[in-house]
Amino acid sequence: MGQLHGRTDFIPDRDIPSLDGKVILVTGGTAGLGAVTVKALARHSPAHIYFTGRNAAAAEELIQEVQANDVSVGLSFLTMDMMSLHSVRDCIQTGFRHERLDILICNAGIMAKPAELTQDGFEIQFGINHLAHASVIRQLTPVLLKTAEQLNADVRLVVLTSTGFRGHPSQGIDFEKVRTTQNSVGGSWIRYGQSKLANVIYTAEFARRHPSITTVSVHPGVVATDLVNGLSRVQRGFVVFTNWIAGRTLLQPEEGALNQLWAAAGAPKAEMVSGAFYMPIGVESNHMLDSVAKSPELATKLWRWTEETLKVYQETTP
Template sequence: MPNIEEFVDFDAERDIPSLENKVIFVTGGTAGLGRASVIALAEHNPAYIYFTGRNADAGKSLIAEVQKINPSVGAKFVKMDMMSLASVKQACGTDFSHDRLDILMCNAGVMFIPPGLSKDGFENHFAINHLAHAMIIQQLLPVLTKTAAMPDSDVRILSLTSTAWMAHPSNGVTFSTLRTTQEGFMGSNFRYGQSKLANIVYAAELARRYQDSKINFVSVHPGACATDLVTTISFGHRILTKLIFWWMGVSIMEVHQGRLSPLWAAAGAKKDELVNGGFYMPIGRFSDDRLDKTAKSPELAEALWTYTQDALAKF
């Protein structure tokens, strides 16, 4: 994993072109990288930005910030409980009202939260980090596909992942126990790791299945960033995380630095610079060669696709 000193030169203010007429949807937009991304994108004159979250006050605050930066940009807070697939589906159906969507940034996530199940009975990390985003993609894919068919379109779906995908269990995703809390030795690492692996595998599988849609699907690691995901985990996990980063020679970035990788993939990179289905490290580094055999396994991709579609079909 590169240190910040090795990052490809990219400046969001300088390098993101005009986003005029574009509609954007960001999950987890009220804090951390999501909030920073919404603010940065608003500076480039998109038509409208939707962003999800749970805290209505934080949503109002961000809308005010967007209006202060650029009064011409429309913004809407979409209240969404990502522990409930029914809530996710309903929010997409009732709160999204545009006839086009150009950028979908799947940013929301949890890390090392206590063992537990979602409201639908799935392991928490897998439910929020993967299944909820799979539902969002499913619900918004028709308008994304419609937009991609328009002249001069540039439609992108990016899934934020993490190098913690490497902590996945030996079989990649332990499907047989996803309806349990998956506790045990190294359980928290396995739970988070398999959910981040799922982000990578699912993005690549979407690219394969929808290769004729003219949509770019990518997974993006933003870098080790001091967001609430890191600062709110347990003391033990913070120490372990810092030790791992130290051992890997990784610098922990501030939010304004961590936002750059997803912003590059969402709007900074030229359309033909992106490898559809690719995994990217900061910034703009196509990094499929860093993935292991499990992450590239067609069998895992097929199993994840089937499990996911079966889960979503119940809602």
């Protein structure tokens, strides 16, 4: 077991209230933190849970496991390749069938990958961690806002980020090079930092623009999922060492999911600070953000750039 801080007494089975009638969507739900999150939320009787991924066999196993214990929960697996913005668009447009959405958890992501481009020609970590999720959010914003208009609504958007955002380029986001591999010495971590910074500032900007939706970015901790286990020996050693220097140990997936579960459903709405960055578990940590991560000018620039970029992929056919 790892070392947790903050609200260490948070127990999802005990502290998450009934989710009766609520509709939830979790990206990257077939394994790791996403699968833990789906299973934990299903135990509180939501009306329906959508989850995305590429592994249909793993999705079917998850559905069978959940429904063996929570037969009343509706589950839908949406096949989504986040390397392709057309796939992201088609997945949401054809797969999401409800007229309400109460909880959207942007959980999927990659870390410290070799230099590569997505199918659309974007640096892979920026393309998946930021642009693909921004596409999901953009498409589902109308239904989130519609749900927020209902009596006693409590609509939440939770976006996973990482303290790795601190490794971002000096200017924050290199807009001139996001359509290149941005390869350089130590570049995999710089590219990762850029994508995680984008998660933080895009989330904060969404909160400013849509105050009826409680919107936060969360760091899960450093977790022993495929994100870490799939790294090279040198990279994994770097992660373990830096975590040890910070006085922390690797968390298990059940621990790593606690912060997003707290933010998505466990915390009373009145306790949430919309637009904030949370460390685990439930610790509002905007003081940890540097001047770049707090820059409203950069947030506005990223928002406008993202809107213009996504229009091309959401209004045309491949």
